[in-house]
């Protein structure tokens with residue numbers, strides 16, 4: 416049997432257009448499925464219990480009116496501000512220390528195990544300390560975001576630096592690359608995929624850290640808003656905000672995934688991206 | 693056209709290996725020093741093609757790496773144009789024994805790498821790399837990344853990446869080991885053609901005795917570790933050569949001679965490995 420060579424080559428573009436619509440159809444079906452399940456659960460709960468733990472879809476829709484007419488935009492802006500600075504500090508310091516340790520074998524031997532152990536501690540346990548030093552305002556949230564972001568970034572950067580194969584450096588040297596050129600044309604591209612996945616994990620951790628902190632002690636922000644609605648027993652409004660958070664996370668994950676694929680930093684599929692954020 | 697006599701007209705010693713020794717310390721620098729090379733001396737003339745053969749682990753790669761300037765710390769001297777080599781000399785090119793292509797670059801970009809580092813213009817390096825890629829038979833894989841290539845194809849990328857620089861001295865550490873016999877033959881002929889055209893000096897490591905005879909002016913047989921030179925065999929086959937040379941009786945005699953030189957060393961090397 417003869418098969419056209421193009422049909423066997425995984426690199427050809429021919430199988431793409433056929434796959435894309437079916438994938439979006441699957442996603443659409445998934446969203447519809449979730450809505451149906453939600454409504455089924457809401458109906459069931461309405462029968463079984465008096466409490467409205469599961470609001471009906473129309474109640475939920477109405478709750479968005481209430482949420483958006485409150486000072487929700489201010490909360491989003493506040494959380495955005497905290498995240499921006501937190502992620503900036505966390506990613507920046509993670510990259511710098513990661514590079515320094517990755518290129519210095521001796522320092523790495525000492526510091527890396529420490530970072531690995533500290534990295535596994537849930538950062539939220541340090542939140543009281545941050546509150547103590549930085550008060551209940553934005554500073555403690557920024558610190559929380561930075562702390563959460565820092566560990567995945569620094570650990571991935573160290574790994575990335577140690578994964579640069581000496582043979583690549585030798586090959587580059589024989590091909591007349593100067594030390595600076597080796598940094599730019601070997602270290603950088605060789606490390607980029609691993610560093611980028613560290614940054615993605617760091618962003619996810621930073622968002623979690625910030626929202627958690629806002630639910631514990633804060634004067635505003637998206638996490639604060641969730642806990643506020645909860646304490647007022649405005650359950651539909653609470654869900655409405657939570658759903659926005661989910662949608663935002665998914666959107667951010669796909670944007671980061673798309674950027675990664677565009678820059679050839681990752682070729683992971685969308686399923687993996689969901690797991691990252 | 694290049695002939696035997698052409699190769700011998702310049703006898704200035706393009707690459708001089710003068711009493712070179714090298715020991716490695718095992719166990720992260722704490723163990724006993726293990727000698728890998730013991731007092732090797734060799735002169736490779738300008739335009740000459742010299743092969744190194746010897747049992748596995750005897751120190752051939754070590755010698756090649758020292759000549760490439762990748763091992764700064766060794767005893768004795770490797771000299772290129774009279775200078776002791778401790779960093780890569782700009783006139784050398786190298787094909788490594790292990791996989792050394794850059795996985796983040798396409799075939800085309802890999803082959804352009806050295807030209808780019810030396811500041812060759814984008815258009816010029818694209819054309820030069822393109823030609824070299826055609827020459828090693830990767831014309832339809834130019835835009836692919838190494839992960840999508842076979843081991844033999846990747847090795848040809850590495851070969852093209854070195855050749856495109858037109859190095860004066862070419863160090864090749866088992867460049868064809870991952871290739872099938874047919875590709876090996878074709879690329880061998882191509883290498884000889886380029887080498888005689890550019891009057892390149894080649895030091896070529898191989899385990900394939902036939903290949904050594906087919907390509908070389910001289911074949912250096914090395915002993916088991918620590919490597920010293922056991923014998924040097926002159927290959928008195930006429931040039932230009934092509935792969936039909938393998939059917940000549942002299943070819944068979946030379947291969948047999950090399951094998952008899954290596955046989956004891958191979959057994960010695962194996963025995964050492966069994967003892968641990």
Ligand SMILES: Nc1ncnc2c1ncn2[C@@H]1O[C@H](COP(=O)(O)OP(=O)(O)OP(=O)(O)O)[C@@H](O)[C@H]1O
Pocket residue numbers: 716717718727728746747748749750751752753754755789917
């Ligand atoms: N960086 C190193 N550290 C410690 N020992 C080394 C190092 N490089 C090589 N050796 C040792 O030196 C000896 C010679 O190694 P080398 O790679 O030069 O052998 P070779 O002749 O190229 O072998 P092969 O034909 O299998 O490639 C080996 O015993 C090897 O274990």
Ligand SMILES: [Mg+2]
Pocket residue numbers: 752753754789865
């Ligand atoms: Mg070797």
